[in-house]
Amino acid sequence: MTPVVVIMLVYFLLMFAIGYWAKSRIRSSKDFLVAGQTLGFFVMAIGTFSSIQSGFGMIGHTANTYSWGVQALVAAAFLVPLAFALSWFLLGSRLYRLARKYEVYSVPDVIRIRYPGKAAHVSMSVAMFVGSVAYMTAQVTATGVIVSLIFDTSVSTGAIIGSAVVAVYTVAGGMLAGAWTDFIQGLLMVGLSVGAFFVATGTVGGWGSMLTTISNYDLDFLRLDASQPLTYVYTFVLLAILGIAAQPQLITKFLMLRSSSELKWGALVAALAYGITTLFALGVGLSVRALTIQGRAPELENVDNTATWFLDNMVSPVFAGFVLAGLLAAIMSSSNSFIAVGASSLMRDLTGALGITVRNEVRWARLASVFVVACALVFTLYLSQVVFLLGALGFAAFAAAIFGPLALGLYWRRATGLATAVAISFGIVANLVTTALTSQEIITIPDYIEAGGFITVVGILIFIVVSVALPSRACADRFTEMHDMRSPTSTAAE
Amino acid sequence: MSIDRTDALVAAIFVVVTGVTVGVVFDVWHLVYYAIPSLVTVFMLMGSLNRRDEWKPGATARIVSFGAVLTMLFVVSNATLHSSGVIGGLPASTAVFVYVIWPLTSVVGPLLFAWVYHTWLRHDVDDAEAHSATQ
Numbered sequence: 001m002t003p004v005v006v007i008m009l010v011y012f013l014l015m016f017a018i019g020y021w022a023k024s025r026i027r028s029s030k031d032f033l034v035a036g037q038t039l040g041f042f043v044m045a046i047g048t049f050s051s052i053q054s055g056f057g058m059i060g061h062t063a064n065t066y067s068w069g070v071q072a073l074v075a076a077a078f079l080v081p082l083a084f085a086l087s088w089f090l091l092g093s094r095l096y097r098l099a100r101k102y103e104v105y106s107v108p109d110v111i112r113i114r115y116p117g118k119a120a121h122v123s124m125s126v127a128m129f130v131g132s133v134a135y136m137t138a139q140v141t142a143t144g145v146i147v148s149l150i151f152d153t154s155v156s157t158g159a160i161i162g163s164a165v166v167a168v169y170t171v172a173g174g175m176l177a178g179a180w181t182d183f184i185q186g187l188l189m190v191g192l193s194v195g196a197f198f199v200a201t202g203t204v205g206g207w208g209s210m211l212t213t214i215s216n217y218d219l220d221f222l223r224l225d226a227s228q229p230l231t232y233v234y235t236f237v238l239l240a241i242l243g244i245a246a247q248p249q250l251i252t253k254f255l256m257l258r259s260s261s262e263l264k265w266g267a268l269v270a271a272l273a274y275g276i277t278t279l280f281a282l283g284v285g286l287s288v289r290a291l292t293i294q295g296r297a298p299e300l301e302n303v304d305n306t307a308t309w310f311l312d313n314m315v316s317p318v319f320a321g322f323v324l325a326g327l328l329a330a331i332m333s334s335s336n337s338f339i340a341v342g343a344s345s346l347m348r349d350l351t352g353a354l355g356i357t358v359r360n361e362v363r364w365a366r367l368a369s370v371f372v373v374a375c376a377l378v379f380t381l382y383l384s385q386v387v388f389l390l391g392a393l394g395f396a397a398f399a400a401a402i403f404g405p406l407a408l409g410l411y412w413r414r415a416t417g418l419a420t421a422v423a424i425s426f427g428i429v430a431n432l433v434t435t436a437l438t439s440q441e442i443i444t445i446p447d448y449i450e451a452g453g454f455i456t457v458v459g460i461l462i463f464i465v466v467s468v469a470l471p472s473r474a475c476a477d478r479f480t481e482m483h484d485m486r487s488p489t490s491t492a493a494e
Numbered sequence: 495m496s497i498d499r500t501d502a503l504v505a506a507i508f509v510v511v512t513g514v515t516v517g518v519v520f521d522v523w524h525l526v527y528y529a530i531p532s533l534v535t536v537f538m539l540m541g542s543l544n545r546r547d548e549w550k551p552g553a554t555a556r557i558v559s560f561g562a563v564l565t566m567l568f569v570v571s572n573a574t575l576h577s578s579g580v581i582g583g584l585p586a587s588t589a590v591f592v593y594v595i596w597p598l599t600s601v602v603g604p605l606l607f608a609w610v611y612h613t614w615l616r617h618d619v620d621d622a623e624a625h626s627a628t629q
Contacts, residue, residue, distance in 0.1 A: 070588050078596040082534055085603035089541025092607075093615045097545070100619075211583030223585045224575060230523035237530055238514065260619040264611050268604035275600035408507075411500050411540050448521045457514045464508050483545040 004321035008150050011325045015169045015332075018180050022173025029361035032174030033105040033344050034256045041262040043183045044253050045269035047333070049084070050186030051249040053277050055142035055331040058189070059307050061278075065285025066306040069226035072285070075236040077278040081271035083244035088267035090245060094410040095254040096263060098482070104255055106341065107248045107402065108349035113482060114409050115417030116474045118353055123421045125349035127401050127428055128248060129372075132342030135394045136376035139335040144380065146328050149308060150321075159380050162328070163335075167373040170336040171366050178336040179256060185329030190276050192326030195319070197283030203314050204290040213290040221289070229448035239453030242460075243399030245407055249337030284310050343368035396452030400427030403456065404463030412467070413479040419466035423459050430455045498547050503540045507533065524572075531568055534603075535561025542610050550614040560606055567595050 026032050039047075057077075064072035098104050102113050108125040115121070143166075144159030151158065169177045204210045214221055224230070244250060257263065288306050291297035297313070300306060307327070311320040347368040351358050358364050405420035434451050437443045445451055510532050517525025538557045543549060567590055574586035581589035 070584070070592065074588075074591050078591050079530065079599055081596075081600040082603050085599075085607050086534065086537050086541065088604070088607045089538050089610070092541075093611070093619045094545075096619050208583050215580070215583065219580075219585060222588055224571070224587050224591070229521070231518060231521050231526055234523055234526040234530065235514075235518055238526065238533070241530070241534070260616060263616070263619070264608050267607045268601070271600050271604040275596065278596075407537075408504065411543065412504050413498075414501070414504075446521070448523075449518055454515070454518045457511050457518070460511050461508065461515065464504060 002321075003318045004150055004324060007318070007321035007325055008328070011328070012165050014184065015165060015181050018184070019169025019172040019177045022169075022177035022180065025176060026174055026362060029348065029365055030103075030105065031176055032362050032365045033340060033348070034099075034252065035174075035176040035179045037099065037256055038176075038258050039179055039253075039256045039262070040258060041264070041266045042269060043179060044257055044262065045266040046186035046273055047179045047182035048250050048253045048266070049270040049273040049277075050182045050189055050330070050333040051253075051337040052244055052247060052334075053186075053189060053274060053330055054334040055139065055146075055327065058277070058280055058327055058330045059142070059304065061281035062285045062307045063303040063305075065281050066288050066300070067303040068228055069221040069223070069289075070282075070286070071224050071226045071228060071233055073278060073282055074224060075228070075233040076240055077274075077281065079237050080240050080244065080278075081275045083241045084267050084271040084274065086241065087245040087250055088263065090407045091251060091254055091410070092263045092266070093260075095251065096257060096260055099255045099257075105252075106255075106344040106349055107251055107406065108345060108353070110251075110406060110410075111420060112349075112352070114415075114475075114478065115405075115420055116478050117417045120405070120417035120420035120424075121349070122353040123424045124401075124405070125345050125353050127397075127424050128345035128349065129342055130428070131248075131394065131398055131401075132338040132345065133372055133375045133379070134397075135338045136335060136342065136372060137379045138394055139331050139338070140376045140380045142331045143328065143335070146324060146331065150324055150328075156381055159377065162332070163373055163377055166332050166335045166339065167370065170339045171369045174362075174365065174369075175252075175256065175337075175340045178340055179253075181336060182333045185333040186273060188322075188326045188329045189333075190273050192323050193277040193280040196323055197279035199315055199319065200283035200287040200310065204287050204294070210287055210290045213293055214286065217293045231448040232450045235450035235453035235457075237453075239396060239399060239450060239456055242403050242456055243395055243452075246399045246402035247395070248341045248398065248402070249334065251402075251406065252337075252341065339369050339372050342372035346371065396455060397428050397431040399452070399456040400431065400459035402427075404460045408460075408463065413476045414467050414471060415463070415479075416467045416470065416472040416475045418470055418472065419463045422466050423463040426462055427455065427459045430458070499543060499549070500540065500547060503536055506536050510536070527572065528565070528568065531561055531564040534564065538606070541607075542614065544615065544618045550610070553610045553614050556606060556609070560602065564595070564598065567598070571595075 030036055061072060061076055098110060098113060104110055108121055108128055111124040112121040140159050140163050143162030144155040147158030147162045148155045169181060201207045201210050204213060220226055284307055288297055288310050292299055300309060311323055343365050347358060347364045401424040404423045409415040438445055510529050513525045514529045517523065535557065542553050542557060571587045571590040577586050579586040582593055584592055
């Protein structure tokens with residue numbers, strides 16, 4: 001048994017142990033879906049960052065850094081810590097208040113309370129379920145790749161093993177297990193990123209020597225306009241910043257805090273942790289580029305193999321084992337959040353919107369969790385031709401569908417349920433249609449347009465325009481009631 | 495309904511986001527680029543409103559200052575985009591992002607939230623805390 005396999009088995013056992021511990025504490029759907037509102041700021045913040053920092057953030061950013069240069073991280077990472085500050089500013093205190101005043105366990109719950117009528121609630125519930133299965137499918141595929149590398153299996157077998165591990169501890173312990181495994185996984189990611197940065201830059205003589213090697217060969221590779229058009233790069237920045245504040249796995253974490261004092265330092269912890277994990281892509285991506293220039297690494301035909309080539313060829317098996325465990329942690333920490341979000345949308349939100357009463361919510365939440373994982377596995381194993389379409393329903397669709405209705409809606413009394421339903425429909429349909437048409441080469445999008453970011457900003461415009469053009473007195477009254485705001489006349493009379 | 499602070503901020507968001515849309519469609523990257531510090535500042539200002547649509551003057555000044563510094567760094571990076579200068583092994587415009595903006599976003603932005611929350615926003619949730627405790 002190789003050291004890598006031993007490390008992975010220990011990691012899996014730790015996850016199972018947390019799931020078993022959490023299972024003994026699950027008494028209600030509140031425990032299962034929002035960890036019983038027991039989390040402190042450190043666990044919540046590390047869990048939040050780790051559920052956002054997915055496999056794409058670690059492996060994909062490394063590949064793009066190797067291929068595009070530093071501009072890849074300008075586009076997708078260096079400004080992302082601001083997203084955590086914005087999330088805490090925009091959502092922190094308002095969601096905390098809602099969670100204490102109402103029974104709020106999910107994004108559709110927030111929408112139900114903010115907007116009267118069923119349209120907004122139903123459309124957000126459907127969007128959550130579809131988006132969660134889509135996101136899970138992408139994570140299952142990535143899990144399959146990593147597990148197959150470690151255990152020398154096929155990608156399909158790897159996907160089944162990895163999904164089974166996540167499913168076991170999430171189904172057993174819900175978000176209580178999810179939050180604590182996210183916490184452990186987040187710490188692992190921070191540690192591996194710092195280690196990988198120094199090991200990677202060390203292989204080419206350190207940070208300064210690495211940059212000298214690259215700049216002597218091609219200084220333009222390190223420029224902001226190295227390869228991708230600047231409009232594309234900065235639209236990606238907007239997608240990342242606005243999109244993160246609209247991801248359900250982040251939003252629901254605010255509903256899990258145990259007291260208001262836990263809000264203060266969470267943004268700093270999450271932003272710092274995310275910033276530190278950017279070191280992985282920065283160090284590994286640029287060092288492999290420098291190794292290629294020195295002739296010590298081949299020019300990689302598939303840039304997605306940048307991280308795995310580095311681990312295979314430049315570090316010890318034990319260190320590679322820890323890094324692979326960290327990469328798997330990045331994927332799993334996103335997966336378990338979406339299992340819980342998808343289960344909640346199916347068992348609680350959709351049924352509630354349709355007027356169906358669910359008894360024994362914990363049992364149904366567990367069954368719904370299994371159903372979400374099963375859907376993702378079926379798509380991955382048997383319907384691979386639609387996986388790319390599901391990918392379009394992940395991050396960008398959530399960004400376009402949620403930012404306006406939730407982040408703006410919590411502050412703006414003119415926001416309406418109709419605008420919410422329109423923005424959600426637009427976000428999902430526009431991302432799906434764009435992906436389908438471009439993949440079939442029916443339309444060609446200019447290379448300076450980052451479609452996901454563009455759809456997100458148009459979604460915000462649509463939300464504002466529809467809210468102003470078709471105002472709703474009921475939605476404005478609900479806003480007043482939700483925030484316990486009194487009109488000046490009633491206050492004066494009192 | 496009368497116009498309140500949130501309405502004014504949503505109007506500002508609408509203007510900036512419309513600029514982004516024009517910039518993306520016609521490949522005018524400056525419109526997208528300068529929208530980043532603008533939107534961050536506007537959203538921070540919105541997030542510092544309490545539920546009665548009120549600001550704390552000191553908090554507003556700090557948020558505007560943060561936005562001004564961020565915008566200035568964006569201007570510096572833009573101005574040095576095609577310069578031959580190298581700072582810390584990186585072209586000057588890239589170095590501004592790696593050595594200054596990255597730490598600023600990772601540390602100063604979240605610290606600003608901690609200060610605004612401690613001095614202002616936490617009062618907004620205290621009554622919810624009390625309400626929850628009595629249940």
